[in-house]
Amino acid sequence: SEDGPNFGRCPRKSTVAGGGTRNTDWWPCELNLAVLRQNAAISNPLGEEFHYAAEFANLDVEQLRQDLTELQTTSQDWWPADFGDYGPFLIRLAWHSAGTYRAIDGRGGSGMGQIRFAPLNSWPDNANLDKARRLLWPIKQKYGDSLSWADLIVFAGDLAMQNMGFPSHGFAFGREDTWQADEAIYWGSEHQMFPEERSDYERYNGSTDIHDRSDQLESPLGSVNMGLIYVDPRGPRGTPDPLASAGDIRMTFGRMGMNDEETVALIAGGHAFGKTHGAVAASNVGPEPNAASIHQLGLGWHNSFGTGSGNNTHTSGLEVIWSRTPTEWANDFLNSLFRNNWTLVESPDGAPQWEALEAEANYPDPFDENKFHRPTMLTSDLALLHDPIYHNISQGYMNNFDDFTEKFGHAWFKLLHRDMGPRARYLGPYVPSEVFVWQDPLPVVDHDTIDAADIAVLKGMILNNNALNISNLVTTAWGAASSFRISDKRGGANGARIALQPQRSFPVNNPERLDTVLGELETIARQFNGNSTHKRVSLADLIVLGGTAAVEKAAADAGVTVEVPFSPGRVDATQENTDIEGFSYLEPRADGFRNYGVGSPRDLTEEILVDKANQLSLTPPELTVLVGGMRALDANFDGSKHGVFTNRPGVLTNDFFTQLLDISTVWAPIENTNEELFQGTNVATGVNFTATRADLVFGSHPELRAISEVYAGSGQKFANAFVKAWVKVMDLDRYDLRV
Ligand code: HEM
Numbered sequence: 001s002e003d004g005p006n007f008g009r010c011p012r013k014s015t016v017a018g019g020g021t022r023n024t025d026w027w028p029c030e031l032n033l034a035v036l037r038q039n040a041a042i043s044n045p046l047g048e049e050f051h052y053a054a055e056f057a058n059l060d061v062e063q064l065r066q067d068l069t070e071l072q073t074t075s076q077d078w079w080p081a082d083f084g085d086y087g088p089f090l091i092r093l094a095w096h097s098a099g100t101y102r103a104i105d106g107r108g109g110s111g112m113g114q115i116r117f118a119p120l121n122s123w124p125d126n127a128n129l130d131k132a133r134r135l136l137w138p139i140k141q142k143y144g145d146s147l148s149w150a151d152l153i154v155f156a157g158d159l160a161m162q163n164m165g166f167p168s169h170g171f172a173f174g175r176e177d178t179w180q181a182d183e184a185i186y187w188g189s190e191h192q193m194f195p196e197e198r199s200d201y202e203r204y205n206g207s208t209d210i211h212d213r214s215d216q217l218e219s220p221l222g223s224v225n226m227g228l229i230y231v232d233p234r235g236p237r238g239t240p241d242p243l244a245s246a247g248d249i250r251m252t253f254g255r256m257g258m259n260d261e262e263t264v265a266l267i268a269g270g271h272a273f274g275k276t277h278g279a280v281a282a283s284n285v286g287p288e289p290n291a292a293s294i295h296q297l298g299l300g301w302h303n304s305f306g307t308g309s310g311n312n313t314h315t316s317g318l319e320v321i322w323s324r325t326p327t328e329w330a331n332d333f334l335n336s337l338f339r340n341n342w343t344l345v346e347s348p349d350g351a352p353q354w355e356a357l358e359a360e361a362n363y364p365d366p367f368d369e370n371k372f373h374r375p376t377m378l379t380s381d382l383a384l385l386h387d388p389i390y391h392n393i394s395q396g397y398m399n400n401f402d403d404f405t406e407k408f409g410h411a412w413f414k415l416l417h418r419d420m421g422p423r424a425r426y427l428g429p430y431v432p433s434e435v436f437v438w439q440d441p442l443p444v445v446d447h448d449t450i451d452a453a454d455i456a457v458l459k460g461m462i463l464n465n466n467a468l469n470i471s472n473l474v475t476t477a478w479g480a481a482s483s484f485r486i487s488d489k490r491g492g493a494n495g496a497r498i499a500l501q502p503q504r505s506f507p508v509n510n511p512e513r514l515d516t517v518l519g520e521l522e523t524i525a526r527q528f529n530g531n532s533t534h535k536r537v538s539l540a541d542l543i544v545l546g547g548t549a550a551v552e553k554a555a556a557d558a559g560v561t562v563e564v565p566f567s568p569g570r571v572d573a574t575q576e577n578t579d580i581e582g583f584s585y586l587e588p589r590a591d592g593f594r595n596y597g598v599g600s601p602r603d604l605t606e607e608i609l610v611d612k613a614n615q616l617s618l619t620p621p622e623l624t625v626l627v628g629g630m631r632a633l634d635a636n637f638d639g640s641k642h643g644v645f646t647n648r649p650g651v652l653t654n655d656f657f658t659q660l661l662d663i664s665t666v667w668a669p670i671e672n673t674n675e676e677l678f679q680g681t682n683v684a685t686g687v688n689f690t691a692t693r694a695d696l697v698f699g700s701h702p703e704l705r706a707i708s709e710v711y712a713g714s715g716q717k718f719a720n721a722f723v724k725a726w727v728k729v730m731d732l733d734r735y736d737l738r739v
Pocket of ligand 1: 082089266269271273276314315316317378
């Protein structure tokens with residue numbers, strides 16, 4: 001059975017290229033550092049010097065527009081276009097590429113071109129989108145490195161809508177491709193994919209109740225089934241219950257940061273275009289791309305019925321035509337939804353769907369001008385009718401097409417750009433000037449920035465302040481900068497949002513101590529800014545500069561010479577421009593860098609640490625050196641001494657590593673702490689220490705230990721590596737420096 005102990009093992013026993021039983025087979029629970037080695041330069045064929053924004057500047061966007069427009073209405077024999085227009089198909093590609101985004105961990109979305117790779121390229125919900133990408137290949141080939149797949153996929157969808165009469169709210173390029181499947185993202189734990197009966201088994205905790213199950217959807221997942229972008233179009237678990245479907249829709253779209261108005265706009269707007277495909281039985285369809293034969297060259301779902309395409313297409317197994325105008329931006333989807341009485345029927349593939357049996361058959365056929373169909377809908381479409389809140393919103397949109405157009409435009413723009421991070425990353429001629437709070441906007445710099453002489457003055461003011469010390473300067477700078485997550489590029493020190501809600505109140509930031517530090521830094525900023533006419537220092541710069549000054553001093557006290565580069569130019573955001581709910585997702589459950597919180601039996605403390613390191617795009621050596629350095633700098637969130645294996649706290653020594661690797665220190669778990677806390681005694685010196693899992697993992701994990709040995713061997717090497725990694729974290733969000 002698929003659930004047996006061999007689940008996931010290839011039955012062939014390859015003797016080459018990494019075959020055979022692996023460490024993950026013998027010790028499936030071993031801490032997985034592979035996520036920290038992702039997207040390394042050696043995997044990128046464009047080379048380390050490649051700079052997308054610079055290449056993109058060479059792109060002739062107008063010509064691209066023309067080429068895509070021509071492609072949209074040039075039907076190809078190998079995959080004929082419904083209604084002579086690939087527009088709806090390209091919209092679905094863009095939507096499925098963007099729609100995996102979930103706000104909780106910011107992962108998913110179109111930003112990295114991940115739909116090209118497994119599992120997404122082979123998810124049942126993405127059936128036949130392999131063909132949509134092949135349609136785009138000639139365009140990608142023509143424009144080469146100046147246009148990423150990630151950008152092309154979403155732009156093609158946006159332009160397709162424009163070509164069908166939708167007034168787009170603008171579009172930003174700037175998504176950089178990745179070259180391997182993202183292994184850091186959690187897609188669920190099921191052993192079965194949609195539409196198998198148990199494909200949602202794990203994420204609903206085994207629950208089979210489809211009503212009001214939303215609060216049970218496992219965090220951070222954004223879809224109800226393994227292999228689906230959002231919800232089952234047939235209704236939860238294939239049950240054609242529109243109201244239950246509405247519950248699933250509200251939950252999953254909510255996880256993407258969409259409210260009810262946006263959700264209704266997106267579904268009704270998306271299904272204003274195109275049709276669904278289930279003309280023949282699923283038994284005609286071959287394996288998905290990742291399981292298909294080598295000679296299919298990455299295409300999957302080979303359909304052996306008739307032509308296997310056109311009127312014989314099988315994609316979702318549902319056969320629905322939503323409107324009389326499937327290639328025009330019009331209000332016919334909502335009109336049809338409200339105008340008709342819906343009866344449960346079956347698609348030719350046997351899937352539950354709804355048909356207006358009394359209505360006139362006047363909906364067009366995709367290939368035969370003389371053939372017409374009765375109106376049809378999906379169960380998930382009827383959710384907009386049956387859920388009272390969705391009903392009202394849908395009715396409002398039906399009666400006010402302009403409002404609907406406006407709301408859909410916003411929601412569509414948000415959908416496509418939600419995971420891009422700051423506006424500084426936006427490229428191209430169509431970037432809208434309107435600013436949205438979900439973009440975490442930053443004010444423009446309206447003053448001269450501090451120079452080297454000012455920086456020296458400010459460092460002096462910081463270090464001479466008695467209320468500030470190494471520990472609290474380091475934790476504040478770290479707290480600000482390390483809120484960044486690479487997944488959707490949110491957070492970071494720029495904006496000084498650590499001084500705003502909700503970050504200011506995160507327990508990991510030790511609000512009381514943070515208040516003191518911010519108060520002192522604000523005073524210094526006032527003094528400096530009061531004395532200067534043109535120049536201003538932002539609180540954000542000062543927070544990072546505080547960390548810089550502290551690290552330099554701590555290194556000097558350790559007798560090592562390092563220079564800590566500092567790039568000024570950060571600005572301060574306002575509370576008004578800070579989406580409190582959106583930012584609440586940035587609060588860590590546990591943060592091993594500051595020895596805050598603990599994991600669970602499921603997600604161990606050290607795994608959460610590695611996940612955080614992935615979000616900070618750290619390598620294994622960077623993770624190691626930062627934790628060792630933070631301990632030396634006495635930077636635990638609450639001032640505890642766990643892992644502070646030094647008698648000189650606040651000095652940038654490599655004591656963490658030398659002590660951890662010292663055979664004379666004997667460790668044992670402290671009772672009643674679930675092996676979260678440990679006591680160590682150095683039998684040679686009699687000194688006692690305490691440590692967390694986030695400390696001891698650097699001695700126990702063989703690869704982390706190997707790295708720790710290097711840092712235990714040289715204080716100077718350690719300090720150099722620490723400073724480099726520190727500055728990297730401080731500048732993670734400085735897209736303004738990189739464009
Ligand atoms: C097609 C489900 C939301 C745009 C489809 C298909 C299904 C589906 C089953 C048919 C695939 C096929 O057989 O070819 C859903 C569900 C949604 C949802 C369950 C959420 C509750 C959206 C959204 C958009 C969208 C938000 C875009 C804003 C489209 C388009 C097509 C389509 C344009 C037509 C594709 C074509 O003509 O080839 N959707 N969808 N859908 N969907 Fe959705």
